[in-house]
Amino acid sequence: MATTKVPEVRDITRIERIGAHSHIRGLGLDDALEPRQVSQGMVGQLASRRAAGVILEMIKDGHIAGRAVLIAGQPGTGKTAIAMGIAQSLGPDTPFTAMAGSEIFSLEMSKTEALSQAFRKAIGVRIKEETEIIEGEVVEIQIDRPATGTGAKVGKLTLKTTEMETIYDLGNKMIDSLSKEKVQAGDVITIDKATGKISKLGRSFTRARDYDAMGAQTQFVQCPEGELQKRKEVVHTVSLHEIDVINSRTQGFLALFSGDTGEIKSEVREQINAKVCEWREEGKAEIIPGVLFIDEVHMLDMECFSFLNRALESDLSPVLIMATNRGITRIRGTNYQSPHGIPIDLLDRLLIIATSPYTEKETKQILKIRCEEEDVELSEEAHTVLTRIGMETSLRYAIQLISTAGLVCRKRKGTEVQVEDIKRVYSLFLDEARSSQYMKEYQDSFLFNETQTPSMDTS
Amino acid sequence: MDVSQRVLEYLTEVEEAAEDVLSTKQQMVDLDSRRNRNREALSVLRTDETEKVKVCFGNMFIKLPKLKTREMIQKDQEQLDMEINEFRKGLKAKVNRLNELQGKPELRGYSLSPLSTDEIKAVNSLFKR
Numbered sequence: 123m124a125t126t127k128v129p130e131v132r133d134i135t136r137i138e139r140i141g142a143h144s145h146i147r148g149l150g151l152d153d154a155l156e157p158r159q160v161s162q163g164m165v166g167q168l169a170s171r172r173a174a175g176v177i178l179e180m181i182k183d184g185h186i187a188g189r190a191v192l193i194a195g196q197p198g199t200g201k202t203a204i205a206m207g208i209a210q211s212l213g214p215d216t217p218f219t220a221m222a223g224s225e226i227f228s229l230e231m232s233k234t235e236a237l238s239q240a241f242r243k244a245i246g247v248r249i250k251e252e253t254e255i256i257e258g259e260v261v262e263i264q265i266d267r268p269a270t271g272t273g274a275k276v277g278k279l280t281l282k283t284t285e286m287e288t289i290y291d292l293g294n295k296m297i298d299s300l301s302k303e304k305v306q307a308g309d310v311i312t313i314d315k316a317t318g319k320i321s322k323l324g325r326s327f328t329r330a331r332d333y334d335a336m337g338a339q340t341q342f343v344q345c346p347e348g349e350l351q352k353r354k355e356v357v358h359t360v361s362l363h364e365i366d367v368i369n370s371r372t373q374g375f376l377a378l379f380s381g382d383t384g385e386i387k388s389e390v391r392e393q394i395n396a397k398v399c400e401w402r403e404e405g406k407a408e409i410i411p412g413v414l415f416i417d418e419v420h421m422l423d424m425e426c427f428s429f430l431n432r433a434l435e436s437d438l439s440p441v442l443i444m445a446t447n448r449g450i451t452r453i454r455g456t457n458y459q460s461p462h463g464i465p466i467d468l469l470d471r472l473l474i475i476a477t478s479p480y481t482e483k484e485t486k487q488i489l490k491i492r493c494e495e496e497d498v499e500l501s502e503e504a505h506t507v508l509t510r511i512g513m514e515t516s517l518r519y520a521i522q523l524i525s526t527a528g529l530v531c532r533k534r535k536g537t538e539v540q541v542e543d544i545k546r547v548y549s550l551f552l553d554e555a556r557s558s559q560y561m562k563e564y565q566d567s568f569l570f571n572e573t574q575t576p577s578m579d580t581s
Numbered sequence: 582m583d584v585s586q587r588v589l590e591y592l593t594e595v596e597e598a599a600e601d602v603l604s605t606k607q608q609m610v611d612l613d614s615r616r617n618r619n620r621e622a623l624s625v626l627r628t629d630e631t632e633k634v635k636v637c638f639g640n641m642f643i644k645l646p647k648l649k650t651r652e653m654i655q656k657d658q659e660q661l662d663m664e665i666n667e668f669r670k671g672l673k674a675k676v677n678r679l680n681e682l683q684g685k686p687e688l689r690g691y692s693l694s695p696l697s698t699d700e701i702k703a704v705n706s707l708f709k710r
Contacts, residue, residue, distance in 0.1 A: 215689065248689065248693065249693065249696055250693040250694070250695045250696065251695060251696060251701050252695035285610050285614065286610070286613070286614040286617060288614075288617035288618070288620070288621060289621055291624045316698065348606065348609075348610050348613075349609055349610045349612075349613030349614070350613060350617060351613055351616070351617075353669060355695070357689060357691075357693070401696075404694065405692075405693060405694045406693060406694050406695070406696055406700075407693070408693060
């Protein structure tokens with residue numbers, strides 16, 4: 123007899139991955155917009171957080187649109203963290219789109235198209251849907267079928283709420299849709315008055331004991347309150363880009379399959395702008411200018427910058443937040459030098475927030491927060507050693523060491539990361555400075571070695 | 582004026598606004614229940630064969646011709662629909678006032694006027710995804 127092989131089933135618990143800025147929950151400001159030293163995952167950078175808070179309030183009140191903010195500072199000084207903090211504090215209702223400067227270089231669409239789409243993703247439109255519905259618990263359904271088998275069926279439906287009960291006469295169509303939905307006594311249903319569409323919300327709690335055998339998916343709901351015939355209002359928030367997409371889809375079927383939309387014609391955008399403005403004038407829509415965050419903005423080239431200049435002047439423009447870690451450098455696509463690699467005319471429109479390097483105390487705090495986030499326990503001495511490493515090399519390198527040291531510690535079945543663990547990972551993984559040092563010493567033995575190469579052109 | 586007096590006044594104001602909202606809601610419920618009873622009567626009249634029907638006014642039954650009765654009820658229905666709409670409009674303002682008194686933010690998109698059915702149909706294809 124052949125042995126059947128039982129397939130091995132292994133349950134993999136889904137591991138929540140921890141991102142570099144997952145500990146940020148807001149800007150860490152109090153009600154008077156004064157920054158707290160340590161709050162909501164933010165440490166230090168008091169002046170820049172206070173500045174970001176002012177901008178945040180203006181965005182919330184809808185006072186600024188079509189403005190731009192630049193967060194500038196050395197690498198590892200919390201630029202992205204501040205942008206994430208702004209995003210978190212804005213709440214789910216304000217659209218926030220984040221992209222990296224290099225994302226616009228794609229083969230599928232032109233650079234300006236990618237930027238336009240990002241701009242339109244960051245603008246929300248709030249609209250309202252209003253429907254008249256009949257909502258109630260089914261007390262009884264009575265359907266009379268004609269004896270001949272053919273001909274119109276007639277019936278009665280009794281519905282109730284906590285306040286009232288009434289009988290509806292049923293026509294042929296309603297009877298069909300009721301039996302299609304398998305509605306029975308005890309169900310809570312809604313009937314859309316305009317379309318006659320019936321939807322089942324669940325079974326009433328009062329009927330919970332009718333049967334013992336009940337599917338696990340049976341949902342129990344309360345008997346509806348108040349009047350039977352209600353008006354339901356639903357407010358939706360959609361982005362301009364989403365409206366663009368449905369309207370450009372009717373033209374091309376290609377977009378349906380790829381999920382990616384490709385380029386959207388400018389006529390479609392203009393039509394939509396006109397429609398949305400019409401809605402706004404009729405009081406049917408509110409426009410919510412959101413936030414577009416472009417990280418590594420020095421990766422944009424001259425064309426993009428002039429596009430940004432123009433796009434910021436449009437009346438449907440979000441708040442643009444950019445971040446860069448460059449000093450005076452070449453503007454991409456030209457031979458001109460400019461601060462932050464951004465042309466002077468655009469720079470002139472920006473509010474600039476500067477971030478400064480963290481102090482030793484702040485570094486220590488950040489490392490502590492990251493340890494909590496990554497679930498690694500650190501002994502006091504190890505914490506001090508790690509802080510020194512963070513000060514001498516970089517904050518990012520020290521943060522990398524947390525999780526690796528945690529692994530080494532678990533390997534030796536320890537519960538708390540000790541100085542030895544830190545030392546071990548410090549010797550295993552090189553930081554940037556030591557790696558360069560190593561290169562300089564041994565570059566003769568590497569391949570394609572060019573000894574007199576100047577330093578990397580980073581623009 | 583001392584503090585407790587002011588607190589008391591403020592609380593009274595809030596309670597009054599809340600009571601206002603609740604009573605409007607109750608009125609709407611009562612009107613809807615009348616509307617439903619009228620609707621039931623109309624559907625009975627449609628199937629009924631007799632020439633004249635007995636209509637109850639207060640504690641008295643009066644025999645009236647069917648056509649006349651139907652007309653009367655229909656007029657009442659229209660009146661009820663109008664009144665319910667009035668209450669709905671009023672309720673919005675009252676809820677806003679209550680929220681303001683309690684220091685709650687105004688509901689988002691509360692004062693928007695709704696899209697027409699055609700427009701909603703177009704936008705709905707978006708929500709289904």
